[in-house]
Amino acid sequence: MTGVSEARPSVQAEVDRGVRRRAGLVIGVLSDGETSVCGRAADGGRLDGSTLFEIGSVTKTFTSLLLADGVVRGDWSLGTPVRDLLPAGVTVPAKDGVEITLEHLATHTSGLPSAPLPIVPGTLKMLRGHDPYAGLTEDGLLRALGAAKLRRTPGSGSMHYSNLGVAVLGAALAHAVGRSYADLVVERICDPLGLADTRVDAQLSAEQRSRLVPGHRGRGKPTAAWPLEGLPAAGALRSSTDDLLLFLTAQLHPDQSPLAKAIRLAHVRRKDPRRPIGLGWMRIDRPELMWWHNGGTGGYRSFVGFRPGRRDGVVALSNHSHGVDRLALRALRSLD
Numbered sequence: 001m002t003g004v005s006e007a008r009p010s011v012q013a014e015v016d017r018g019v020r021r022r023a024g025l026v027i028g029v030l031s032d033g034e035t036s037v038c039g040r041a042a043d044g045g046r047l048d049g050s051t052l053f054e055i056g057s058v059t060k061t062f063t064s065l066l067l068a069d070g071v072v073r074g075d076w077s078l079g080t081p082v083r084d085l086l087p088a089g090v091t092v093p094a095k096d097g098v099e100i101t102l103e104h105l106a107t108h109t110s111g112l113p114s115a116p117l118p119i120v121p122g123t124l125k126m127l128r129g130h131d132p133y134a135g136l137t138e139d140g141l142l143r144a145l146g147a148a149k150l151r152r153t154p155g156s157g158s159m160h161y162s163n164l165g166v167a168v169l170g171a172a173l174a175h176a177v178g179r180s181y182a183d184l185v186v187e188r189i190c191d192p193l194g195l196a197d198t199r200v201d202a203q204l205s206a207e208q209r210s211r212l213v214p215g216h217r218g219r220g221k222p223t224a225a226w227p228l229e230g231l232p233a234a235g236a237l238r239s240s241t242d243d244l245l246l247f248l249t250a251q252l253h254p255d256q257s258p259l260a261k262a263i264r265l266a267h268v269r270r271k272d273p274r275r276p277i278g279l280g281w282m283r284i285d286r287p288e289l290m291w292w293h294n295g296g297t298g299g300y301r302s303f304v305g306f307r308p309g310r311r312d313g314v315v316a317l318s319n320h321s322h323g324v325d326r327l328a329l330r331a332l333r334s335l336d
Helices: 009-021 056-073 102-106 119-127 138-147 163-177 181-193 206-210 241-252 260-266 325-333
Strands: 024-031 034-041 052-054 216-218 238-240 282-284 290-297 300-307 312-318
Touching (some): 009 024, 009 034, 024 241, 052 300, 056 102, 056 163, 056 181, 056 290, 056 300, 102 163, 138 163, 181 241, 241 300, 300 325
Antiparallel strands (some): 024 034, 052 238
16 A cells, blocks of 8 residues: 655646647546646536446456456456357358457457447447447447458457457456456456446446546537446446546556556567557656556546656546646656
């Protein structure tokens, strides 16, 4: 467990700068065993480390940790064909005689398309602030899987980011264990790491909902929530800066975590140098190693990243559709 330090002026400066174009922003940093969190809403409201946001695709790092944890438990292997874990009768595409494995899904090398719906209509809905996946069920997700045409042989070529692929991964892991994805994340990831506020929409208590800020796609233009009930593993989690800093603490100090073996497995870079990715986590090697992921839904943006060599990390969460990656990276580099 880390201590809490006074707000760092450099982090506060990034928050003050970033909130000029956003409805609200919270940035937290972790360094030298201490955390510092700064938050601000454009309307003067109070945002802090306990404020909840939709975190979008940062959810994928939790899904991949579920995968790694199951490998450690002996539930499956990285090379297990996803077909083996899905309900009987589900069609899984293959190409050149190669089946899609769990590792292919976690590393975006399955050959599956980006989304379980036509990309143009989905993009138009997002631009208007609507959830393009509203109404999609797990059955619909699995039908989309069966109808998908693989772009390449699984495991070959460059990485192609796929929400469909990670959503199918989460559905497969949950079906194999006999639990919902939401319950599985809480039981195997959140509870062991002490993450009390990282939940999907349906799991939030009334008290937690009071701390969930509404998303925006512009000043004065709030957006509806994205429950993502049909593809929760790809982006349905809500979380707080405090929870995500605890999550990063476990990534930086796996030996102090009950999920040590799984975390280390998730941090193993794939062998192909064209794929700067572990299990779920994206990777930057220059000027130094950093693992990261970002996310976005209709009215929220998120970024988490950590540098193992420096034992530091950053979380940036906003309830606005403007990205936070640059703000987060500047806050992290201010720790140098």
